[in-house]
Amino acid sequence: MFLGSHSLRLDEKGRLALPVRFRELVAGGVVLTKGQERCVYGLTHERVAEVQRARAAAMPADTGRARALNRLGFGSMVELEADKAGRITLPALLREYAGLDRDVVVVGVDTRFEIWDAAAWDAYVAEQEAAYAESESEGMPTLS
Template sequence: MFVGNYSLRLDEKGRLALPVRFREQVADGMVIKKGQERCVYGLTMARVAEQSRAAASMAPADTAEARMRARLSFGSMVEVEPDKAGRITIPASLRQYAGLDRDVVVVGVDTRFEIWDQAAWDAYEAEQEAVFAAMESEGMPTLS
């Protein structure tokens, strides 16, 4: 499970040192891909396999929406392998898509993590905080 958020920096080669707590979880392989709201998603290979199975069991695969979803999701995936320092290289195309330049935030979101431009994350979080605070429930199951 990926949790927490971490303010980090990309180096001049587009490398990002993953949070130490995430490194063990991605040791068996990972992908990064375009995420919604213009961020980059990081997924374990096991999670990618789960998503593939789930996509196959969804509505007919031969619809325009299903083809678009598969193309934009699986088509944007890049397999990455952390180096000995725990760094991954984010390709220029994904950095451009998410507006990643130097200061970034890595946000744990349960089965994935997201990489956001720091300013974009700050704006998103500020906008969503009021919505979250006004919700009747946080949407998470509670334990009795």
């Protein structure tokens, strides 16, 4: 499970050193793709297969929407392996899509992680935090 928020930096070559725990989870490789709200999703190969099976079961493959989702989703996916230092190189296309330059935040979101521009992440948190604090606990883990 991917957990936590980690403030990190891209180097001049667009490389990102993943948090140690995340490196363990993607030891077999990672798939990066465009995410919602202009971030980059990082998924295991197994998770990509699960998502595709669920999507195929929920939506006929011959609809325009399914074709568009498959084209944009799979078309933007990149398979990577971390180097010996635990770094992955984010392709320029994905860095541009998410506005990633230097300061980033890597956020664990259960079955995936997300890579955000640090300023965009801060703005997103500021916008969402009040609603989160006021929300009911539906679907949320509790300590009781």
